[in-house]
Structure formats: C-alpha cells, structure tokens
Amino acid sequence: xxxxxxxxxxxxxxxxxxxxxxxxxxxxxxxxxxxxxxxxxxxxxxxxxxxxxxxxxxxxxxxxxxxxxxxxxxxxxxxxxxxxxxxxxxxxxxxxxxxxxxxxxxxxxxxxxxxxxxxxxxxxxxxxxxxxxxxxxxxxxxxxxxxxxxxxxxxxxxxxxxxxxxxxxxxxxxxxxxxxxxxxxxxxxxxxxxxxxxxxxxxxxxxxxxxxxxxxxxxxxxxxxxxxxxxxxxxxxxxxxxxxxxxxxxxxxxxxxxxxxxxxxxxxxxxxxxxxxxxxxxxxxxxxxxxxxxxxxxxxxxxxxxxxxxxxxxxxxxxxxxxxxxxxxxxxxxxxxxxxxxxxxxxxxxxxxxxxxxxxxxxxxxxxxxxxxxxxxxxxxxxxxxxxxxxxxxxxxxxxxxxxxxxxxxxxxxxxxxxxxxxxxxxxxxxxxxxxxxxxxxxxxxxxxxxxxxxxxxxxxxxxxxxxxxxxxxxxxxxxxxxxxxxxxxxxxxxxxxxxxxxxxxxxxxxxxxxxxxxxxxxxxxxxxxxxxxxxxxxxxxxxxxxxxxxxxxxxxxxxxxxxxxxxxxxxxxxxxxxxxxxxxxxxxxxxxxxxxxxxxxxxxxxxxxxxxxxxxxxxxxxxxxxxxxxxxxxxxxxxxxxxxxxxxxxxxxxxxxxxxxxxxxxxx
Amino acid sequence: xxxxxxxxxxxxxxxxxxxxxxxxxxxxxxxxxxxxxxxxxxxxxxxxxxxxxxxxxxxxxxxxxxxxxxxxxxxxxxxxxxxxxxxxxxxxxxxxxxxxxxxxxxxxxxxxxxxxxxxxxxxxxxxxxxxxxxxxxxxxxxxxxxxxxxxxxxxxxxxxxxxxxxxxxxxxxxxxxxxxxxxxxxxxxxxxxxxxxxxxxxxxxxxxxxxxxxxxxxxxxxxxxxxxxxxxxxxxxxxxxxxxxxxxxxxxxxxxxxxxxxxxxxxxxxxxxxxxxxxxxxxxxxxxxxxxxxxxxxxxxxxxx
Ligand code: SF4
Numbered sequence: 001x002x003x004x005x006x007x008x009x010x011x012x013x014x015x016x017x018x019x020x021x022x023x024x025x026x027x028x029x030x031x032x033x034x035x036x037x038x039x040x041x042x043x044x045x046x047x048x049x050x051x052x053x054x055x056x057x058x059x060x061x062x063x064x065x066x067x068x069x070x071x072x073x074x075x076x077x078x079x080x081x082x083x084x085x086x087x088x089x090x091x092x093x094x095x096x097x098x099x100x101x102x103x104x105x106x107x108x109x110x111x112x113x114x115x116x117x118x119x120x121x122x123x124x125x126x127x128x129x130x131x132x133x134x135x136x137x138x139x140x141x142x143x144x145x146x147x148x149x150x151x152x153x154x155x156x157x158x159x160x161x162x163x164x165x166x167x168x169x170x171x172x173x174x175x176x177x178x179x180x181x182x183x184x185x186x187x188x189x190x191x192x193x194x195x196x197x198x199x200x201x202x203x204x205x206x207x208x209x210x211x212x213x214x215x216x217x218x219x220x221x222x223x224x225x226x227x228x229x230x231x232x233x234x235x236x237x238x239x240x241x242x243x244x245x246x247x248x249x250x251x252x253x254x255x256x257x258x259x260x261x262x263x264x265x266x267x268x269x270x271x272x273x274x275x276x277x278x279x280x281x282x283x284x285x286x287x288x289x290x291x292x293x294x295x296x297x298x299x300x301x302x303x304x305x306x307x308x309x310x311x312x313x314x315x316x317x318x319x320x321x322x323x324x325x326x327x328x329x330x331x332x333x334x335x336x337x338x339x340x341x342x343x344x345x346x347x348x349x350x351x352x353x354x355x356x357x358x359x360x361x362x363x364x365x366x367x368x369x370x371x372x373x374x375x376x377x378x379x380x381x382x383x384x385x386x387x388x389x390x391x392x393x394x395x396x397x398x399x400x401x402x403x404x405x406x407x408x409x410x411x412x413x414x415x416x417x418x419x420x421x422x423x424x425x426x427x428x429x430x431x432x433x434x435x436x437x438x439x440x441x442x443x444x445x446x447x448x449x450x451x452x453x454x455x456x457x458x459x460x461x462x463x464x465x466x467x468x469x470x471x472x473x474x475x476x477x478x479x480x481x482x483x484x485x486x487x488x489x490x491x492x493x494x495x496x497x498x499x500x501x502x503x504x505x506x507x508x509x510x511x512x513x514x515x516x517x518x519x520x521x522x523x524x525x526x527x528x529x530x531x532x533x534x535x536x537x538x539x540x541x542x543x544x545x546x547x548x549x550x551x552x553x554x555x556x557x558x559x560x561x562x563x564x565x566x567x568x569x570x571x572x573x574x575x576x577x578x579x580x581x582x583x584x585x586x587x588x589x590x591x592x593x594x595x596x597x598x599x600x601x602x603x604x605x606x607x608x609x610x611x612x613x614x615x616x617x618x619x620x621x622x623x624x625x626x627x628x629x630x631x632x633x634x635x636x637x638x639x640x641x642x643x644x645x646x647x648x649x650x651x652x653x654x655x656x657x658x659x660x661x662x663x664x665x666x667x668x669x
Numbered sequence: 670x671x672x673x674x675x676x677x678x679x680x681x682x683x684x685x686x687x688x689x690x691x692x693x694x695x696x697x698x699x700x701x702x703x704x705x706x707x708x709x710x711x712x713x714x715x716x717x718x719x720x721x722x723x724x725x726x727x728x729x730x731x732x733x734x735x736x737x738x739x740x741x742x743x744x745x746x747x748x749x750x751x752x753x754x755x756x757x758x759x760x761x762x763x764x765x766x767x768x769x770x771x772x773x774x775x776x777x778x779x780x781x782x783x784x785x786x787x788x789x790x791x792x793x794x795x796x797x798x799x800x801x802x803x804x805x806x807x808x809x810x811x812x813x814x815x816x817x818x819x820x821x822x823x824x825x826x827x828x829x830x831x832x833x834x835x836x837x838x839x840x841x842x843x844x845x846x847x848x849x850x851x852x853x854x855x856x857x858x859x860x861x862x863x864x865x866x867x868x869x870x871x872x873x874x875x876x877x878x879x880x881x882x883x884x885x886x887x888x889x890x891x892x893x894x895x896x897x898x899x900x901x902x903x904x905x906x907x908x909x910x911x912x913x914x915x916x917x918x919x920x921x922x923x924x925x926x927x928x929x930x931x932x933x934x935x936x937x938x939x940x941x942x943x944x945x946x947x948x949x950x951x952x953x954x955x956x957x958x959x960x961x962x963x964x965x966x967x968x969x970x971x972x973x974x
Binding site for chain 2: 148152155156157159160161163164236237240243244247248260263264267270271274277278281282284285288289291292293296394397398399401402403427428429430431432433436437439441444445446447448449450454458459462463511
C-alpha cells in the first residue's frame with residue numbers, strides 16, 4: 001500500500017497515537033525518580049550517616065568519651081574547649097563532647113524500633129495471611145482481637161507493661177511490636193483475601209500452568225510493594241513511640257543512652273543550654289522524616305495505581321498534532337446551515353474535538369463533530385458506547401472530566417454566543433436554565449445527603465431572581481406533580497435513595513425543566529430502567545416537549561427508542577458523525593453501512609423478515625483509530641479506498657448527509 | 670435502627686469487660702503491692718495482715734471476681750499513694766484531659782478542613798504540596814521535642830506564654846498547638862483526598878450542569894459528602910488524643926489523666942493505675958460508640974437500615 005496512488009486532493013490518513021513507553025524496569029524507574037528528587041537523596045544520605053554511626057560506633061568513639069571534664073561544661077556548638085578541641089555540637093552538663101554522645105546513642109534509638117517493626121511485620125503478616133486464607137472462624141477471631149487491641153489505649157498499655165516487667169530493651173521491643181502488628185495484620189488479611197479470590201478465579205478458568213506465573217508476576221510484586229511501604233512507615237512510627245518511652249524514662253535505661261533520653265536530660269537546662277534539647281530531638285525528627293520520605297518515594301514509584309497516575313500527568317503534557325485530515329471546517333457564510341443541523345437551529349455544535357489523557361496515551365474521543373438542533377425538535381444522537389455521543393453532551397454542559405479531558409477545537413453556539421469562549425459566570429446562567437440535562441444514572445446524579453426539595457429549590461433560586469424559599473418550594477411541588485410523582489408535597493422531603501429508579505428519573509426531569517429550558521439534553525435517560533418504565537419516561541419527555549415547545553437532544557444507543565420518539569437522527573461512530581437525516585428516512589433507507597448494519601442488529605426496528613445480524617468485531621479504541629473510514633474493519637462494503645482515504649460528507653438531500661464513499665449506492669438499495 | 674444501637678451498646682460493654690480483665694491480669698505482673706504499701710521495714714505478721722485485708726491470699730480467680738464486682742460498683746479501692754478512692758482521683762483529672770483534647774481538635778478541624786478543601790479546589794497547586802509536606806513533617810515529629818521547642822521559643826525566649834501549668838487560658842495554648850501541629854497535616858490530606866473524590870463524582874458534575882455556583886457545589890455537594898471520612902479521621906484523632914496526651918501532659922505539667930497514670934506507675938499505686946487505665950479505655954470505647962451513632966446523623970442512608 002502506497003499513499004502515492006491515492007487521490008492527491010485527499011491526503012492519506014496518518015493515525016498519531018502517542019503512547020508512553022512503560023516497558024522500563026520498575027527498579028530503574030525507581031532509582032531514576034530517586035535521583036531526581038533532592039529530598040530522597042538527602043534522606044538516603046542521612047540514613048547512611050545513621051548506619052555509619054551505628055556500625056562504626058567503636059571506631060568513632062574516642063577512649064574516655066564518657067569521662068566528665070567539668071571545666072568544659074555546657075559549651076555551645078562550634079566552640080573550642082580549654083585544650084583547643086573543637087566541639088561541633090558543644091558539650092553536655094558533664095563537659096563531654098555532645099557529638100560523641102549522639103553517636104553513642106544512635107544504636108539504642110534506632111535498634112528497638114527496627115527490630116520491633118521486623119517482628120511486628122513478620123507476626124502481623126503471618127497472622128493476617130492465615131486469617132485471610134482460612135476465613136470463617138479464624139478470620140473472625142483475629143478480627144476481634146485486632147479490634148480489641150485498637151480499643152485499648154496502646155501507649156498506656158506500653159507504659160503499663162514496661163512498668164510491670166521492668167524496662168529492658170527486650171521488653172521495649174515486645175511492647176513496640178505489640179503496637180505494630182494489628183495494623184499490618186489487617187492489611188495482610190486484605191491482601192490474602194484478594195489473593196485467594198484470584199487463585200480461585202484462575203483455577204476455575206483452567207488456564208493450565210499459568211497460575212503460579214500470575215502469582216509471581218502480578219500478585220507478588222504488589223504484595224512486596226505494600227509490605228515494603230508498610231514496613232518502612234512502621235519503622236518511622238515506632239521510632240516516635242520508642243523515643244516517647246525513652247523520654248518518659250521507661251525505654252532504654254542508663255548506662256545505654258538514646259536520643260530520647262538525651263532530650264529528657266537536656267530538659268533541665270533548656271533555658272541555658274538549648275543545644276542539649278534541640279540537637280537530639282532534631283536528630284530523631286530527621287531520621288523519622290528520612291524514613292517517611294523514603295516510604296512515600298517507594299509508594300509513588302512502585303505502587304501500580306500511583307505509577308499510572310504519574311504517567312497520566314506525563315501524558316497530559318504530551319503535545320498532540322492534528323491529523324492531516326483534521327483540517328478545520330471552512331467558515332460558513334452568514335445564515336448558512338451547519339453540517340447535520342437544521343435551518344432554525346437553536347443549539348449548534350461545530351467541528352468539536354475532545355481528547356482524553358490516559359496512562360496509555362491520548363484518546364481522541366471526539367474528532368470533528370458537528371450537529372444542530374432546531375426549535376421544538378427531538379434530535380436523537382445514536383451510536384455504540386464509546387462513539388463519543390455522551391462526551392459531546394458533557395462538552396456542551398461544561399462537565400468534561402477535568403483535568404484529563406481537553407477541548408482541542410470547536411464551538412458550541414447557543415443564543416448567539418459560543419459556550420466555549422464566554423466566561424464561567426455567563427455559562428452558569430445558561431446551564432440549568434436555557435439548556436439543562438437529564439443524566440443516565442439518576443441515583444448517581446443526585447446529592448445523597450440532600451432532600452429532593454433542596455435540590456429543586458436550589459436550582460430554582462439559582463436562576464430565578466427574587467424567588468423566596470417558600471415560593472420556590474411551592475414551585476418544586478408543582479414540578480413534581482407535573483412529572484407525575486404521586487404525593488408530591490410529601491415526597492419533597494425524601495432523600496434520593498428513598499425513590500424508585502423510575503421516580504428518581506422523574507425527579508431529574510423535574511429539575512431539568514424547573515427553569516423552562518429551551519433545550520433539554522437527555523443522556524441515555526432510560527437505560528437504567530425496565531421496559532415499562534422506559535416507555536413512561538419517554539412519554540413524559542414527549543408530552544413535555546409538546547406542552548413547552550422545548551427541544552430535546554436524546555442521546556441513546558437504543559434504535560427502537562429513536563424510531564418511536566425522534567424527529568431527526570445523528571449517527572455517531574468512533575468520535576465522528578457517520579450520517580444524519582429525518583428519522584423515518586434513515587430507518588427505511590440508511591445511507592451509511594454502519595447505520596444499516598446497526599439496524600440489522602436491532603430487534604423491533606427491522607420489522608422485515610431479515611434475521612438479526614450482529615455487527616462483527618468491536619468499535620475501535622479511541623487511541624488507535626483505523627485510517628481511512630473508521631468503520632472499515634467491520635464494514636460489509638469496505639473496499640481498498642476505505643482503508644486509505646477518509647470519506648467526506650456527502651449531501652444526499654438538503655436534510656441528509658453521509659460520510660461513506662458509497663453512500664449513494666447504499667441509500668438506493 | 671434501635672437494633673443497631675442495642676447491638677453497639679452490647680459490644681461496647683463487652684469491650685469494657687475485656688479491658689477490665691486485661692487490666693487485672695497485666696497488673697498482676699506488677700509485683701507484690703504489699704511491699705509498696707508497707708515499705709521494706711514491715712515484719713511478717715504485718716505483711717500477712719495487710720495481705721488478708723487486701724484479699725491477696727485468695728486464689729486468683731476469687732481475686733478476679735472481687736475485682737470485677739467491685740469495679741462494677743464503681744470502686745477500685747483507695748489509692749496507696751494519696752489514700753483517697755482511686756476512681757474519684759481519676760475523675761478529678763478527667764476534665765483537664767478532655768479540655769486539652771477538645772481544644773486540640775478545635776484547632777485541627779477548622780484549619781485542616783479549610784486547607785484540604787482549598788487544595789482539592791486548586792488541584793495540583795502549591796497548596797497541595799504544602800499540605801503533603803506538613804502531613805509528613807507532622808508524622809515525623811516527636812511530640813515532646815516539639816513541645817520543648819515551642820516552650821523554648823514562646824516561653825523562654827519570647828516570654829509570651831507560660832511554660833507550664835493549668836488554669837488560665839494562656840496555659841492551654843502551647844500544649845494544644847503542639848498536639849495540633851502533629852495532626853493537622855494529616856487531616857488536611859484526608860480532606861483533600863475525599864473532597865477531590867467527591868468533586869469528580871457524577872452528582873457534582875450534575876450540579877455544575879444545573880448552573881449552581883462553585884461555592885455551593887463545593888460546600889453542599891463535595892464537602893458535605895466528604896464529611897464521613899473527614900469525621901472518621903477527626904474522631905480517630907480525638908481518641909488518639911485522649912489516649913496519647915501523656916507526653917504533652919508531662920512536658921507541660923498538665924494535670925490530666927495521662928500525667929496521673931505516669932505518677933501512679935512511678936509510685937507503684939496499683940488501684941490508681943487500674944482505675945486510670947480503666948477510665949481511659951472506657952472513655953475511648955464510649956467515644957467510639959458516640960462516633961458510630963453520629964454516623965447515623967451524618968449519613969441519611971444509614972439511618973434507614
Ligand atoms: S467508506 Fe467504506 S468502509 Fe466506510 S462505511 Fe463506507 S463502505 Fe464501509
């Protein structure tokens with residue numbers, strides 16, 4: 001296939017799908033991100049210093065470091081003593097070099113927390129894993145025990161045990177581990193449950209010997225990451241607890257010294273020798289901070305969810321180029337009718353492009369969509385899920401997912417202004433009043449902690465000036481009656497979850513018509529409902545259209561719904577409009593193979609004797625849209641040209657157009 | 670709902686009973702209390718007499734039974750150290766602990782929630798990083814050291830506030846600020862996460878699509894529905910404070926239950942230790958119960974079940 005042979009006036013299509021390479025090894029990514037972060041580097045250096053102080057303690061400490069030299073008492077940092085020796089961190093109340101005291105105390109500060117974290121980790125992991133695997137009784141008992149221990153004041157328990165058994169490093173470690181294991185056991189229980197589920201699911205599917213591989217390749221790394229992060233955080237938390245116990249005189253006992261102890265001792269001379277308190281406390285803080293920062297760094301770079309979130313950030317910055325064939329629509333002459341629109345259009349979408357940044361690259365959800373809706377018209381936008389029909393609706397209403405979604409180009413004309421360029425405050429005056437929307441999932445669209453009255457009153461008061469709460473409430477009651485909710489006044493004070501699905505949908509409609517909108521956008525308004533209720537909701541919408549002359553944009557994948565309610569149809573596929581026209585014409589004589597195959601796959605609409613024929617394959621991913629006609633891999637009529645050249649809009653009649661190379665042939669069949 | 674409340678009450682009582690049992694057996698390890706009462710100079714007859722009076726010659730199960738029944742009647746015996754009913758002593762210290770905990774929460778909640786909400790609104794802003802930093806610094810700080818640093822700065826150097834004591838409003842500032850600094854970042858972080866979660870929910874975009882003002886969407890929709898996690902964390906903090914104010918109480922000489930427990934341990938005052946730990950643990954159980962019941966008010970969906 002060479003692009004040289006294609007017609008020169010239509011450039012060949014190049015699909016640009018920038019994707020983030022994620023094949024680099026996690027360890028290298030981890031190290032790279034660590035080197036890029038000064039906080040991580042500083043933390044690592046500090047921890048290395050701490051390790052050096054512990055391992056080479058004997059070599060660092062000079063002979064007689066514990067001997068008091070009373071002439072040198074309480075020298076501030078950076079001073080020299082009588083013998084001319086520089087004391088970097090000053091001297092303590094007995095004239096001993098404070099830096100050496102600090103070095104001597106490092107081990108006793110870090111060691112109990114580290115050991116306790118290790119014990120807590122091992123114990124918590126095994127108990128949790130056993131509980132998660134065994135389930136049932138064992139699980140219940142373990143859960144109870146952890147709950148009980150959490151209710152018991154942990155610090156008090158530690159103090160009590162230390163006071164009862166006497167303070168020693170061993171008891172200190174046990175007490176600390178006792179405080180650490182419950183949290184870890186809960187996490188590991190959750191992981192074990194997940195693992196069991198996965199193992200079960202896979203063996204049920206019989207994928208042969210791949211089970212251990214799944215565990216090694218997918219579950220083990222996640223487990224490892226969680227444990228690593230959890231363990232690191234636990235070390236930091238236990239260091240704080242241990243320091244607290246040291247400070248209270250219940251932890252490490254003399255002659256051993258620890259930083260917590262040094263703070264406690266220095267407290268007596270706080271006013272005269274600040275450094276005796278500031279330095280050891282700062283050292284505890286820096287060590288804990290370093291450990292915490294490393295935990296955060298590990299989590300951000302090893303955790304799968306976090307990593308994809310980071311990648312999404314990168315993807316957002318990626319510059320996307322327009323395809324050669326994404327040339328802007330030519331400017332229209334004044335009064336000329338837009339593509340897929342009507343002569344008296346009240347709301348018009350023009351040449352709209354919307355992209356989404358995902359962790360795998362940029363998804364082009366909408367690529368040059370145009371349509372318009374006339375006064376009191378019911379316009380159906382049909383297409384499979386992922387065709388971009390809902391994205392268009394959300395773009396109109398200004399509720400595209402931020403920050404992933406981006407409108408790259410286009411205009412949305414309403415009442416003589418472009419909704420995409422006017423200020424937010426002006427747009428808010430239009431939303432809910434001039435244009436309003438009915439969402440698909442009514443339960444999700446309502447505030448769970450507000451009554452229906454609150455919902456209705458706020459939307460009325462937001463758009464109608466000088467309406468009192470009382471008047472708004474009366475209006476709200478009338479609205480509920482209008483949409484056919486029995487006992488409207490009583491039901492006003494109910495919460496969304498107290499309504500049935502159909503009734504909730506009516507509530508949404510009541511809110512949408514509260515300010516007599518010119519256009520109502522109904523996004524799959526009946527999908528979540530059962531058939532009889534669907535029919536009632538559609539009838540309600542059509543009745544409202546009749547009584548108020550509002551226009552309705554009906555977004556749906558349900559062709560039978562379109563057949564019985566719409567005036568005009570826009571068919572969408574892979575982010576573009578395939579064809580448009582009056583509903584009966586499209587159903588009886590589709591001008592695009594996609595519409596044709598869609599109809600053939602839909603019961604009820606094709607009353608003819610033809611059997612149902614599902615469309616082969618599935619819609620393309622918005623990351624990898626086929627070149628040429630986006631429908632070509634699934635199209636029955638596809639030819640070579642379809643794979644190379646994207647079809648232009650073909651106007652069959654003033655009200656009908658189709659984006660197929662063979663539109664005329666298709667429509668005449 | 671009544672069934673739920675009754676269930677919660679029963680389980681709360683069960684936990685309190687377990688706490689009582691745990692206290693009894695752990696304090697058995699403390700050693701012979703008679704030595705503590707009489708000192709080293711007592712002769713064997715005296716010791717025997719006191720052991721009898723305290724019921725220490727009975728088998729352990731009988732002792733346990735006595736302990737539990739007396740506790741049920743609200744008695745842990747007299748404090749060895751102060752020669753007063755132990756429970757009464759603990760109760761006299763309770764207001765100080767509660768006052769400090771509530772004052773701390775009164776600092777944490779408004780600041781944490783406001784910062785968190787603002788950070789959720791301005792996603793990816795500097796504020797978000799400041800909050801993350803604060804939260805990690807707060808969870809790396811040792812309370813006693815922070816307390817001493819604040820004393821050094823505000824009491825010793827600037828002489829603005831008293832170093833320690835109880836009674837005047839100025840006394841509570843430093844301990845409360847110390848405890849609040851440790852936790853405020855965490856609450857801000859939780860607020861930011863749960864508010865931004867709500868902000869990306871369908872009902873928030875539905876509210877935007879109805880043209881409601883950003884302030885209303887933020888407060889009535891996002892924040893209102895983020896309250897449950899915020900409330901969980903804040904109440905957890907209150908519980909930690911009741912539990913863990915010991916160190917702050919020691920540093921600032923704040924006469925709360927925590928300081929009392931430490932003193933009782935130093936004195937080997939068995940009844941006082943038992944009473945103080947029992948009261949603290951029960952307080953935590955009661956607070957947890959109140960928190961669970963408060964969920965019923967916050968979340969209308971729970972109310973029906
Ligand atoms: S252009 Fe080709 S592939 Fe596309 S719908 Fe028409 S016939 Fe099918």
